[in-house]
Amino acid sequence: MPTQLFERSRGGENALLIQPHAYGPPAEGVLDEFAELARSAGARVAATVLARIDKPNPSILIGSGKLDEVKAACDAVGADLVLVNHALSPIQERNLEKALERRVVDRTGLILDIFAQRARSHEGKLQVELAQLRHMATRLVRGWTHLERQRGGAIGLRGPGETQLETDRRLLQKRMEMLQKRLEKVEVQHTQMRRARVRSELPRVALVGYTNAGKSTLFNALTGADAYAADQLFATLDPTVRRITLPGGGVVLADTVGFVRDLPHELVAAFRSTLSEAREADLLLHVVDADDPLRDERMAQVDAVLHDIDAGDIPQLLVFNKIDRIDGASPRIDQREHVASAVWLSARDGDGLQLLRDALCERLGLRRILGEVTLPTDAGRLRARLHALGAIRSETHDADGWQLQVDLPLQDATRLATQSDGAPLRPLLPAVVPLLPVESDA
Numbered sequence: 354m355p356t357q358l359f360e361r362s363r364g365g366e367n368a369l370l371i372q373p374h375a376y377g378p379p380a381e382g383v384l385d386e387f388a389e390l391a392r393s394a395g396a397r398v399a400a401t402v403l404a405r406i407d408k409p410n411p412s413i414l415i416g417s418g419k420l421d422e423v424k425a426a427c428d429a430v431g432a433d434l435v436l437v438n439h440a441l442s443p444i445q446e447r448n449l450e451k452a453l454e455r456r457v458v459d460r461t462g463l464i465l466d467i468f469a470q471r472a473r474s475h476e477g478k479l480q481v482e483l484a485q486l487r488h489m490a491t492r493l494v495r496g497w498t499h500l501e502r503q504r505g506g507a508i509g510l511r512g513p514g515e516t517q518l519e520t521d522r523r524l525l526q527k528r529m530e531m532l533q534k535r536l537e538k539v540e541v542q543h544t545q546m547r548r549a550r551v552r553s554e555l556p557r558v559a560l561v562g563y564t565n566a567g568k569s570t571l572f573n574a575l576t577g578a579d580a581y582a583a584d585q586l587f588a589t590l591d592p593t594v595r596r597i598t599l600p601g602g603g604v605v606l607a608d609t610v611g612f613v614r615d616l617p618h619e620l621v622a623a624f625r626s627t628l629s630e631a632r633e634a635d636l637l638l639h640v641v642d643a644d645d646p647l648r649d650e651r652m653a654q655v656d657a658v659l660h661d662i663d664a665g666d667i668p669q670l671l672v673f674n675k676i677d678r679i680d681g682a683s684p685r686i687d688q689r690e691h692v693a694s695a696v697w698l699s700a701r702d703g704d705g706l707q708l709l710r711d712a713l714c715e716r717l718g719l720r721r722i723l724g725e726v727t728l729p730t731d732a733g734r735l736r737a738r739l740h741a742l743g744a745i746r747s748e749t750h751d752a753d754g755w756q757l758q759v760d761l762p763l764q765d766a767t768r769l770a771t772q773s774d775g776a777p778l779r780p781l782l783p784a785v786v787p788l789l790p791v792e793s794d795a
Contacts, residue, residue, distance in 0.1 A: 366397055366433070366434070367396070367399045367430065367431055367434065368391050368396040368397065368398055368432060368434040368435070368436050369399055369402065369423065369430065369434070369435050369436070370384070370387060370400070370402070370436050371401075371435060371436070371437045372384050372387065372401060372404065373404045373405075373414065373415065373437070373439045374404070374405055375406055376407070378403075382646075382647045383438070384401065384438075386614065387436070387438040387460070388401070390463055390467065390613075391463065394463055394466050394470070396436070399431065399432045400426050400432065404423075410445075411442075411444075412445065413445055413448050413449055413452065414439065414441060414445045420449075420452055423435065424453050427453060434458065435449065435456065435457045435458070436457075436460075437457065437459045437460065438460050439459060440461055441457070441459035446459065460615065461488060464613070465481070465488055468481045468484070469485065475539070479535055480536065482532060483533065483536065486525055486528060486529050486532070487529065489525070490522070490525055490526075490529075555596065555603050555604060556602075556604050556635045556719070556764075557605045557607070558607070558634055558638055558713065559631045560572055560606070560607065560608050561612070561637050561639055561640070561659065562641060562651075562672075563611060563613065563642070563645075563654065563655055564611025564612060565611065566641055566642045566645075566675075567640060567701070568608055568611060570674075571638075571640055571672065571674060572595075572608040574700045575606060575709075576597050593607070593608045594607045594608075599713055599717075599719055600710070600711075600714055600719070601720055601762050601763070601764075602719050602762030602763070603764075604713065604717065604719075609631050612658045631659065632662055634667055635667075635668075635717065636668050636669070636713070636716055637659070637667050637669045637670070639652070639655060639670070639671050639672065640672045640674050641672065642674060642675050643673035643674060643697065644675050644678040668716065670693065670694070670712060670716055671694060671695035671696070672695070673696070674699065674700050676699050677701060683704075684697055684704050684705025685697050686711070692715065692716070693711075693715050693716060696708050696709045719762060719763070720763040721760060721762055722759070722760075722762075722766050722782065723758075723760045725756060725757065726757045726759050726777050726778060726781065727777060728754050729754040729777075732754065732755075732777065735774045735775060735777065736755060739757065739769075742765055743761075744765070745759055746758040759778075759781075763782075767782060
């Protein structure tokens, strides 16, 4: 029987961080971000050890001398958890735990733990659990000797002679298959909802950006919603969608999960429904922390993730948030080729929000039409729709019907004009607006 491994601590709050790097010091901001990830997971950072790795050790990642240094540092600061800012293979994780006699969690496991704490919706919890099980599937060999015991042989336990490890793997696979089926069902429902939004002809805008850039604060400021917002990494995981009204018409706005450098691919796959809001948007609001000294690098990392999820070609409007932290900064719109390319604002204070609304109208092509419409007496249904939209500025009535002064968004006028009773609106539409086939009211 294999040697009994250590008894795992249930505390897991005092953490020692290992930052591997090669050929010189770590990149700027990498260690600070990893420490913030640890704190976001609920750990207290007790110490940090830099480990230069020119050639990764296949069994423990770091060198044997560095391993002794890490163990001594853990003993000195009382750390019961070791976090490694690198992906570990199952054997590396197992060997490190055995040598250090402490729990070892790599970068992927740490982000998964944060996601597990933050997911609130039913779908989000399913996605997190599936990602965790996939990560765990290759790590069942570690930590407990009971996984090697043989079933069968004793009275009442005779059977196929399956090891406990094989049983756990089989049950794990069944659970993953069940979660996958549930997620596929939820995804079908979400796809139907997105198709309904497409049929409503509302432009779709998705907030994207590096985690903790202020996306949820901006979302709340624009929509009046109460989506959770906090000064921490991955404060928002579940997608939140609201309709907002701009001067030129309605828009569907979606808040999405924040990105981070080296986002594990299994997490990108697990949160495909959240990220699909970005993939299917007409415009992306790329929110950037204007006060972040690494903002250019963060923007490049977000663009890389967008490319990975096939959203790299969707038009972007940059939103430089948190200008309240920059001395002398004021709200403004930057233009490129006479088109709004960036808006500088403070979502927390509300400064510059109107500039953003104006830029959205420009980028989405939201325009209004104003003119006089004559409706015949049998067009009461169209008149009622115009009243419901608040589009009638004045009206008079005679024996021939109604004469209306209308003011409404171009997108609403186009939608009504495609319907069977919308012919009176068609002369008001600009010649450049293509009319879809007339829809039946049935």
